[in-house]
Amino acid sequence: MVFNIFTAGDRTNMHATSMESMQRCIDWYLSDKLIKVVDLGAMNVNGSYRELFPENVEFIGVDLEPGPGVDIVLEDVYKLPFEDNSVDLILSGQMLEHCGQFWRVFSEVARVLKPEGMSFMIAPSTGPVHRYPVDCYRFYPDSYQALAEWSGLRLIHSWTDERGPWCDIVGVFQKGGEVQKITVPRTKNIEAGQTNYRNADEKAEKKSGVRDYLDVIKDIHALLKPRTYIEIGVQKGRSLNIASCDSIAIDPYPHKDLEITNSKARLFKCSSDDFFFFHAEDELKKPCQLAFIDGMHLSEYVYRDFINVERAMSPNGVIIIDDVFPNHPIQGERKRQSQVWMGDVWRFAEFLSENRPDLKLTWLDTFPSGLLVISRLRPKHRVLWQLYNQAIKKFSARASRPVPNYILTRENSVAPTLENIQEAISR
């Protein structure tokens, strides 16, 4: 039987978590110098790792079949058509599980990599059978170390992505030379920074709501009396300084005028994704009672923030999500075109209400952009972890869908009176 490795396989449906993991490897381990990259199984049907690299990289897609993104069609699946010590980086995702003798691929990778060359490998640890045309294996946290020993490569970093259905194992390998140190750049794609985005149409800068969100957050602190508070997106510290308890504040680009008056607050100058990857285990040993999610206003970021935060909460705790009500369709677009900008946080809020009926959601009509208050938390709940890829696919398939009218008119919201707030935060 011919094992159909290095083929389009599930690239027909590249999952978001795989792209995100590959981006992490690139951000953390690649220098800016011109490099030669080989992608094993490069057919681009719906997304390719090629998109993650700058133009000055020589990117060679190899595959068993010709097609978009394929530069070299392999004659022998276990023989890479490259000279010894000639490639800087070899990538592979969603391929090893379809490869009958995957260890032979590792030997080839070790042969063709330059002496200090690296390889980023992504393969599933779980997930349904998916034959392209065969599905032979799943990989576990120790698999890559065994393969490193077999091939002579060194495994320098490996982790499991807990999001389903694949729960990928990600491996960073290096052939020889001094071990490449991890460098964690502050997140790119910061839209919520300090640039001026004012729209010429004044209507696109509209704000509404019957009570200021900071006053509502003050009430929630007073009623809930949290022992620990997490805030994602600190900016000038207006919401952070309401807290007087132990607080964890996360922002890769806090405002230059940030002044923290809460002596129990600690600021982590990194993206929330990096905070949860590197610091959460040490910093979030005890459950938190209150969290405010107000970082990057894009649905996939808020999704990740929510699942990471819920896991760190006490079941009696409360999570608040800011910016759930754009006041104008332009404010609800993913691309920022107005100073008042909520992005598509609404898209995640809508998804949450459809997929987590067990949560108690209260939509508050606050100024300027609405708050979603969430109680009855379930820190061990896995559904949103499982649904991440499906959700992102759905969000992007419907990316051009404008903000629904029921959101623009705040149809399901209640006035943020003390009574309604009390009800919202109770279980």
Ligand SMILES: C[S@@+](CC[C@H](N)C(=O)[O-])C[C@H]1O[C@@H](n2cnc3c(N)ncnc32)[C@H](O)[C@@H]1O
């Ligand atoms: C709207 S401001 C926060 C305002 C603040 N919570 C308040 O109410 O005064 C959004 C902040 O999110 C930060 N931010 C953007 N991307 C982020 C990310 N990935 N993780 C954490 N914070 C992020 C921005 O740097 C910005 O300071």
